[in-house]
Amino acid sequence: MPxxxxxSLSPAALLRRYRASLRAKLVSIxxxxxxxxxxxxxxxxxxxxxxxxxxxxxxxxNSDLLVAHEYFExxxxxxxxxxxxEARSHALVAGLGRGNAMPAILADARRTHGLDFxxxxxxxxxLLAAAPAGAGADPAAWRIVSSAAAGxxxxxxxxxxxxxxxxxxxELARRAQVALRxxxxxxxxxxxxxxxxxxxxxxxxxxxxxxxxxxxLHGGTLLNNNLGFIDTINALVYQPESLPRGSQGTATLFLxxxxxxxxxxxxxxxxxxxxxVSRQVRDKVLLRxxxxxxxxxxxxxxxxxxxxxxxxxxxxxxxxxxxxYLAKPISQAKDLALGVLVGLFLLLGVAGALFSxxxxxxxxxxxxxxxxxxxxxxxxxxxARVGPVGSEDELGQLAGQFDQLLxxxxxRNAQLKDWADSLDRKVAERTRELEESNADLRAARQxxxxxxxxxxxxxxxxxxxxxxxxxxxxxxxxxxxxxEILGPAAEPVRHELRLIDxxxxxxxxxTSRLLQFVRPEAYxxxxxxLDVGEVAAGCVDLVQHMLKGAxxxxxxxxxxxxxxxxxxxxxxxxxxxxxxxxxxxxxxGGTLTLGTRDWDGQGxxxxxxxxxxxxxxxxxxxxxxxxxxTKKQMGTGLGLxxxxxxxxxxxxxxxxxxxxxxxxxxIVWLREDGAAPAQAEAGGGVP
Ligand code: ADP
Numbered sequence: 001m002p003x004x005x006x007x008s009l010s011p012a013a014l015l016r017r018y019r020a021s022l023r024a025k026l027v028s029i030x031x032x033x034x035x036x037x038x039x040x041x042x043x044x045x046x047x048x049x050x051x052x053x054x055x056x057x058x059x060x061x062n063s064d065l066l067v068a069h070e071y072f073e074x075x076x077x078x079x080x081x082x083x084x085x086e087a088r089s090h091a092l093v094a095g096l097g098r099g100n101a102m103p104a105i106l107a108d109a110r111r112t113h114g115l116d117f118x119x120x121x122x123x124x125x126x127l128l129a130a131a132p133a134g135a136g137a138d139p140a141a142w143r144i145v146s147s148a149a150a151g152x153x154x155x156x157x158x159x160x161x162x163x164x165x166x167x168x169x170x171e172l173a174r175r176a177q178v179a180l181r182x183x184x185x186x187x188x189x190x191x192x193x194x195x196x197x198x199x200x201x202x203x204x205x206x207x208x209x210x211x212x213x214x215x216x217l218h219g220g221t222l223l224n225n226n227l228g229f230i231d232t233i234n235a236l237v238y239q240p241e242s243l244p245r246g247s248q249g250t251a252t253l254f255l256x257x258x259x260x261x262x263x264x265x266x267x268x269x270x271x272x273x274x275x276x277v278s279r280q281v282r283d284k285v286l287l288r289x290x291x292x293x294x295x296x297x298x299x300x301x302x303x304x305x306x307x308x309x310x311x312x313x314x315x316x317x318x319x320x321x322x323x324x325y326l327a328k329p330i331s332q333a334k335d336l337a338l339g340v341l342v343g344l345f346l347l348l349g350v351a352g353a354l355f356s357x358x359x360x361x362x363x364x365x366x367x368x369x370x371x372x373x374x375x376x377x378x379x380x381x382x383x384a385r386v387g388p389v390g391s392e393d394e395l396g397q398l399a400g401q402f403d404q405l406l407x408x409x410x411x412r413n414a415q416l417k418d419w420a421d422s423l424d425r426k427v428a429e430r431t432r433e434l435e436e437s438n439a440d441l442r443a444a445r446q447x448x449x450x451x452x453x454x455x456x457x458x459x460x461x462x463x464x465x466x467x468x469x470x471x472x473x474x475x476x477x478x479x480x481x482x483x484e485i486l487g488p489a490a491e492p493v494r495h496e497l498r499l500i501d502x503x504x505x506x507x508x509x510x511t512s513r514l515l516q517f518v519r520p521e522a523y524x525x526x527x528x529x530l531d532v533g534e535v536a537a538g539c540v541d542l543v544q545h546m547l548k549g550a551x552x553x554x555x556x557x558x559x560x561x562x563x564x565x566x567x568x569x570x571x572x573x574x575x576x577x578x579x580x581x582x583x584x585x586x587x588x589g590g591t592l593t594l595g596t597r598d599w600d601g602q603g604x605x606x607x608x609x610x611x612x613x614x615x616x617x618x619x620x621x622x623x624x625x626x627x628x629x630t631k632k633q634m635g636t637g638l639g640l641x642x643x644x645x646x647x648x649x650x651x652x653x654x655x656x657x658x659x660x661x662x663x664x665x666x667i668v669w670l671r672e673d674g675a676a677p678a679q680a681e682a683g684g685g686v687p
Contacts, residue, residue, distance in 0.1 A: 022367065023360045031353050038345055045338065053334055057304045057327065058293040064237045064323045065291075065306035068251060071233050072310075072321055079221060080155035080202035082113040087153070087204035087217040092120075096206070096214060106131035110219070116199075117168045118219040120206070123149050128215060132169045139218050143313040148203035148216040155202035156313035157223075159255060162195035165222070172197070176224040178260050178274045185297065186257065186276035194274070198223040198255045198310075198319055223253055223261055225273065230261040237323050246329035250303060254310075254320040257282045264299050272299045277307070277320070285309050285320050295327055302327050366391055366399035373402070382410060443655075446621065453625055461626070465511040472511070476504050510636070527565050527674060532604045533558025533596040535568060539575040540594065543583060551589030560596035560604040565674030570646045574654075577639040578608040578666050584631065585612025585664065603652070603672040609665040615658040623656060643668075650674045 018024050086092060086109045095105045102120060110118045110131045119130040125140020139145050144154040166173035176197030180189070201220025208214045223229060230251050238249025252262035257277045264272040276282075278297060284290050285307045296305035305324035309317040361368075366389040376384035385406060386399040479500055483490050490497060537556055547554070575594075582592050590611035599605045615623065622628045624644045629637035644654050651671045658664035 023357070023364045027353070027356045027360045030356060031349075034352070035349060038349060042342055042345065045341070049338070053331075057330065061304045061306040061324060062291075062293050064249070064325075065293075065308060065321070067237045068233050068321055068323045069308060071236055075229065076155050076157060076200050076202075079115070079200050079219070080153060080204070082115065083118075083155075083202040083217055083219045084153045084204040086113060086118070086219070087206045092206060092217070093208060096208065102129035103131060103133060113219070114221070115219045116172060116221045118217065119168075121145065121149075121216040121218055123213055123216065125149060125216070130168070132171070134168045142201070142203065142218070144201065144203040145216055145218055148205045148218070149213070151205050151213055153202065153204035154313075155200070157198060157200050157310055157318070158312045159318040160197045160199045162197075165195075165197050165199075172222055176222055178224055178255075178258060180258060180276070181272075181274040183276045183299075185278040185280075187279045187282060189276075194224075194255060194258050194260065196255060198253065198260060224255065226253075226261050227263075227271070229253075230263055233323070234263050238325065243325050244329050244333055246332075247326045249325045250298065250323065252320075252322040254307075254322065256319060257286060260319075267300055275299055277322075281305075281307055281320075286317050289317060296324070298324060304330070363391075363393070364395065365389060366395040370399055370402055373406075377406070461514040465514040468507065469511050472504055472507050475500075476508075479504065514638070527567050529563045529565050530568060530571065531560075531563050532571070532606050532670060533560055535571050536575050536594050536596065536606060539572055539579060542572070542576050543579045546580065546583050550583065550586065552583060552586055553589075553591045555591060555593045557593055557595030557607075560598050562598050562604050562672055564603050564650075564670045564672050566650055566670060574643040574646055574668060575606070575608070577643045578668070581639060581666075582608055582610035582612065582664070584634075585610050585614075590663070599669060603670050603674075606668040606670065607665060608668075609663065611663040614660045614662045615656070615664055616660055620656065620658070624654070 089109070091105055092109070095101045106118045106120060106129055110116075117130065117132065117134075119139055120128045121139055122128055125138075125145055127139065140149075142156075142158065144156050147154040160176075162173055162176070165176050173195070176195065178194040180192050180194060199220045199222050201218065203216055203218045205213050206215040206217050230253060234249055234251040237251060243249055250262070250264045252259050252264055254260065254277060259273055259275050259277075262272055264275075266272050266275075277285075281292050281296055285292050286309060289309050292305060292307040294305065295302050296307075297303075298305060303324035304327045305322065307320045307322045310319045310321055312318045366386065369386045369389060373384045373386050385403045387403070389396050389399045391399075479497065483497060533556070537558065540554055540556075579592070579594075586592070593607070593609040595607040595609070597605045597607065619628075619630065624640050625637075626641040627637035628641075629635035640654070647654055647668055647670065651674065652669045655667050655669070656664060657667075
């Protein structure tokens with residue numbers, strides 16, 4: 001694993017590492033959909049959950065309002081029941097006959113029933129008696145009174161004017177007063193004091209013993225500042241433990257848009273009487289007559305609120321009933337739950353990703369080992385292998401097969417190398433063979449050229465020798481005649497005559513040698529089986545005169561066991577020629593070695609080796625050409641060419657090895673069965 005420094009944590013480096021890691025990619029393939037699903041889930045929960053939560057809160061506040069509504073209705077019915085009960089009471093009916101007793105009976109009944117007032121009216125609606133004692137303000141105007149006068153008890157909630165209240169009692173009018181407080185968001189108003197009162201009242205017919213309707217009983221109670229009533233509603237709706245901790249339930253009764261009975265508190269703990277509802281709520285509930293089930297800013301905080309209109313006996317909306325609870329603690333609890341959920345999701349997501357990465361590392365371990373092995377192979381470690389990976393899944397199997405493949409490959413490589421080596425060896429062998437056969441070819445070609453040259457030169461010289469022989473014979477004859485005629489008189493020119501003799505003899509020798517070269521058969525002796533070494537050793541005596549004076553050591557090294565068929569005189573001529581050349585090559589002295597060897601099954605080789613000045617490389621190809629000589633006047637250049645021609649006629653040949661300053665070795669190859677010399681041509685028969 002490469003070391004991870006701080007630099008490798010840059011986004012580009014991380015991206016590079018990600019791109020190079022199959023494991024990371026596969027893990028992201030698995031995790032990416034989960035993450036997307038998780039995010040979508042959270043989003044849905046955030047949006048839809050929030051709505052559902054709001055709806056839930058609205059349901060709850062709606063049911064709270066229902067409870068409050070029931071209680072309100074119950075209270076109205078209660079007033080009706082009490083008035084009805086009193087209208088039917090014996091005391092009241094009995095008291096009808098006794099006009100003076102009535103105020104006391106009503107006062108007593110008002111106290112007993114906990115009503116704010118009780119009025120006895122005649123069937124036409126005129127006031128007969130009242131408690132508290134007051135003039136009454138045309139009670140017949142109330143629908144419930146007309147209904148009772150018609151024989152049917154009824155109850156209603158009505159808004160009473162200050163005058164109507166005052167007509168009952170000044171105390172009632174005073175109790176109804178609520179000072180308005182300036183409220184943000186409410187519909188602006190010039191009013192500073194609410195003097196009207198919301199009254200729950202009921203009317204019931206009073207019958208005499210004969211069953212005749214003789215009067216109407218009208219009684220009620222004022223709700224303005226009626227805190228006991230509102231606290232009861234609140235206690236009923238928001239019983240202990242019905243709201244989360246920190247939240248708080250509220251209930252309010254509105255006359256028009258003004259709080260006339262409430263347990264909503266102001267900042268300093270005082271009840272928020274006289275504050276007013278927001279324009280939004282007022283418009284919806286009071287003007288349009290709809291229910292409000294939503295968050296609303298109540299006095300100083302957001303409440304989950306429910307408002308419903310209260311209608312009077314004529315069906316007019318005169319106020320509202322409200323319940324609600326502080327929303328913040330609930331939404332805080334919800335946010336907390338959501339936060340915990342998100343946190344948990346994230347925690348699980350991260351833990352899951354880490355777990356997946358570790359797991360994937362285990363799963364991909366064989367692959368990582370394979371990559372490492374390949375790097376090792378690249379670095380030249382041909383023996384690197386993945387080895388046992390402890391996994392039997394596809395990757396484990398792959399690692400095993402990879403190893404197998406590497407072993408096979410290594411084996412094949414070794415085989416290939418062996419093949420290549422043996423191929424190299426064979427190529428070298430063939431090349432050597434080719435070079436050898438090339439050398440043989442060159443030698444054969446050289447021999448062919450030499451033979452051709454000898455043939456041409458032979459024909460030329462044959463003609464010349466003949467032409468020269470005749471004049472020489474004439475010169476020699478005439479010279480002999482002249483010597484005879486002159487007798488002693490020839491004495492003064494005796495020296496000159498001897499010189500002429502010598503030169504003539506020399507010319508005769510030359511021509512006879514030339515003719516011998518051209519027609520050797522004429523000079524050849526009989527063929528016989530000869531020991532070449534013996535003949536060669538005998539030849540040393542023939543050149544003894546040349547050895548005198550020169551400090552040349554002659555060594556014999558004749559080891560050949562075979563004999564060859566050849567003419568003795570011709571063999572002697574060849575050996576003497578070679579010895580003469582060797583001696584000439586060592587004017588300062590040296591060693592002359594004469595030897596023979598068996599020529600593997602074919603015949604005998606004769607070796608004439610000297611330690612003389614050697615032969616220049618450029619002269620080697622011309623050595624056997626007739627008339628090639630480096631000895632100027634001293635040589636004829638015919639010795640080697642004639643020797644070659646002689647040997648060749650027996651199916652043999654002559655080769656030479658030499659270098660300047662290294663001496664020279666001439667080898668004469670003689671066949672055992674010495675093929676009979678060819679008769680017609682000078683050349684031919686090259687082995
Ligand atoms: P000649 O001896 O008359 O020159 P040959 O045909 O015998 O004619 O020899 C030809 C030439 O070959 C000689 O002139 C000489 O240069 C060379 N030669 C022959 N034998 C030897 C030798 N043993 N060492 C050096 N040169 C040699």
